Amino acid sequence: MEYEAVIGLEVHAQLATKTKIFCSCPTKFGADANTQTCPVCIGMPGVLPVLNKNVVINTLKAGLALNSEVQVRSIFARKNYFYPDLPKGYQISQYELPIFLGGYIDIESEGEKKKIRLTRIHMEEDAGKSIHGANLNDPASSYVDLNRTGVPLMEIVSEPDMNSSDEAKAYLSKLKTILQYLKVSDCNMEEGSLRCDANISIRSKGEKTLGVKTEVKNMNSFKNVGKALDYEIERQIKCVGRGERIVQETRLWDTEKNITLSMRSKEEAHDYRYFPDPDLVPIVIDKAWIEEIKNSLPELPDAKKERFITKYSLPIYDSEVLTASKEYADFFEETFTYINSPKSISNWIMSEVLRIVNEKGCSIYKAGISPEQLADIIKLIKNGKISGKIGKQLFQEILGSDKKVEEIIKEKGLIQISDSSELEQIISDVIQKHPLEVERYRNGEKKLTGFLVGQVMKATKGKANPKMVNQLISKCLG
Amino acid sequence: MLNIKIKELRQKLSDKDISAVELIKYYHNRINRYDPEIKSFISLNETALEEASLIDQKRAKGDHLPPFAGIPIALKDLIITKNIPTTCGSKILEHFIPPYDATVTKHLKDAGFIIMGKLNMDEFAMGSSCETSYFNKTRNPWDTNRVPGGSSGGSAAAVAARLIPLSLGSDTGGSIRQPGALCGVVGLKPTYGRVSRYGLVAFASSLDQIGPFTTNVEDTAEIMTVIGKHDDKDSTSAKIDNDNYMSDLSGNIKGLKIGLPKEYFSESLNDELKNSIFDALKIMEKCGAEIVDIDMPHTEYAVAVYYIIATAEASSNLARYDGVKYGYRADGKNLNDMYVHTKSSGFGEEVKRRIMLGTYALSSGYYDAYYLKAQKVRTLIKNDFISAFKKVDLIATPTSPTTAFKLGEKLKDPLQMYLNDIYTIPLNLYGGCGISIPCGFDKKMLPLGLQLLGGYFEESKLLNCAYAFERATDWHTKVPDWLEKE
């Protein structure tokens, strides 16, 4: 019996606005507990919510970029339930009339292109954080921090169009890239600004109806999403194989045991008693506003990738890496304004610059080298003034220094030696010092050129023009 | 002093006929003498005299003072006041001290008012008699065996007894107008969205409005210029300002069309009440108004609609009282127990009943039949008003089906209590403005109230008509005998 997995993802992205969705508290991550609150987000008696316009703007950008259909009129609704980190006893969300319906994301997984459809996108407020028991102190207590209550969230719900953990990861990755391009969210799973829950079921291949689904939560990194989905698919297949029925339930991914565990406590029905929030008024989006937002959208990842392939004649792989982040792409294109060598620029960015970015965990513009400086290095190599190897040394020097490229070169004496008479002098020194090797070369071991060139390089501290040295040695030795 | 108007008080203060300290002491004396029996206050502001003293000092120096500096006022304990306990008449907020002010509180402070204290009310504004308060049962100054009405019972009684010149209350289904009628004072519910709800502890968000109790209509107009403003902190606040309330009081109502909806004048309506209304209308006709018969066919459904919508919204608004962040907390062996014990012992019977009703009306399977249905009928009731106001300028009705009833008389049957609001509720569902003004007394010397209803933001028209009536009568000047001693 062959089974296929059917996966739908529910993603919550924290919007990168300066203030919360319904009050003017800051949204900075990592503040001390309960230092970013006000009467409104604490849910004190008598307070009222007022909608942050940038939340709407950011959501509009995202929805349009995700090919979703904006609803002219949308409203907020209350989702009522009790939990200590939900101070009002309800979450302000959107239910019957969300701001966007439909949409899709193009993904590529295992060489195949696929469209993953979206069901809806809506805005809501985040809840606070709880620390339980001995993690803070008293094992019989929980501790609540309300800093995060009211941070704006965008919920993106996909159709169950994914059939593997790979596709799920590709979807998440693409979604993350798009949202980062738009600068509407940091999309950092480790910090919680991107969260993902999955609905998974299995069915026999070719079957049209959906099987019983489970909800999987607590997948807090891309890697864990993959592991959790793979595990759950396996588990369901094994279950059915034993003749058991899949129970519709919520399961948590356990990052230590690498399994999903059932959350048995949910005997109470989730009757959220949604109703339109009387404290907030409807949002009406007219055509003019949509046009304004559309015109403000940056070039999106897919379009940029295609353009990099055609305009710069870059291989698909390079284009993908360079457009994985809008900043990488911007850096590349800025460097290109200084030198028309797209493949060289691409190589340098992919190998050297991104290495630093990954080491430091910083943005590409903060890696320590500017596009102009990178262009300078490439120019110098192209003009034969320095070798590729020296170029890498120069690169490191630039990272650690404020000085101009010319200054550094002068200081460190990095200019390549390309003067043939100077080189011939050094070459003859080397030949003299290594008669044995010369003998062996003359006897046919041509590969000893490498050794001799290496000696010249050593003598010149790497500054000799290796191509020239090669030629001159061959000439010298015959 | 018993019937002094705010503008006269302001004059006296600025002429230095009376000092702010003397004025506060005057009211403190009355409160100390009479409130032990009336029980209108939950708490008194300890710093009132100090504030008055500062005002006098500033006035002596010739410093600039805000327009209402030194005028005392008191607020229903549903209105948030910074650093002054705000209890909402409930055990669950008995010790709650807010770290912020309601917008109206801020307006009052900026205008120079001295807040004398917080007034008693039905718990979380749920009631029509002021008997569900955790703290006290306020008495009607006209007969202390009877209720003042509710939920703003304390606010109405305090003004009726002249313990303060004016007060603020709130009206969700009649909680200003009904106690206003039962206590013989002027009570206005402004148009929904006219006065900011920021800092008004929410009962039913789509119905609640803050409004004033006064001894006369001019004072109502005056206080509205202070509190009737747009507020950015309230998304449902209307974006229109109107400062013309005072200048619009001409007393001229020639040609004003006043509608009489037959649905409010059924066979069962008490004769004394009916006659006093008709007498009042005759006076208005003498002033030049025209009385027109109108229909408001969906009136009889208003109470049912209200008790679904208001309880549904309330069940959600009161969810926050869970013992976690503030307020009363009862012990529990685990979190769920803590929630249940806190709410079950922290809220009174009526509040619990309404929360459960509202929860039921919103619950899965019943939402369509109750909540959604009620919202649709609300549209029909709203349309009744919209049609009526195409034919007439204002609508006149009795405010309450009865005069002040005895304490305990209606507590046994919740539904009976709900039907007290039968004449006031429709206006809240529509959202327009409405006022109750004294129009007589019954055989037992209990006040009778006339209700006038107006369209959206038609306060000027409404107040002007009330003013015309007031000028031609003196019901509003009456004070219970035992309270006449200054």
Next chain:
Amino acid sequence: MSKIVGKKDVLYISSLSKIEIDEDKMEIFTKEFNKILDYMDKLNELDTEGVEPTSHVLDITNVFRKDVPYSTSKTFPGALSRDEALKNAPEKESGHFKVPIVIEN
């Protein structure tokens, strides 16, 4: 709509609202509850086909606030210090609100 609410329903509503009615008061409560619900059945006399529900009386839409934090906003001064935020808390510890432990599986 004229379903009679029994004890089981009351218990369900209790679980949603976290309010419990004492056993000895249950019968009276249920009776009064049903009486009120019966009264609300009146609404079934009306045909509301095609009628739009009213959730807001005024026609206000698009009320927004600028994305400016409290510290620099003039309209919205209002942040609370940690002490103010926790001042009314029934129980607090280490800058947190403290509650009996939340049990999850």
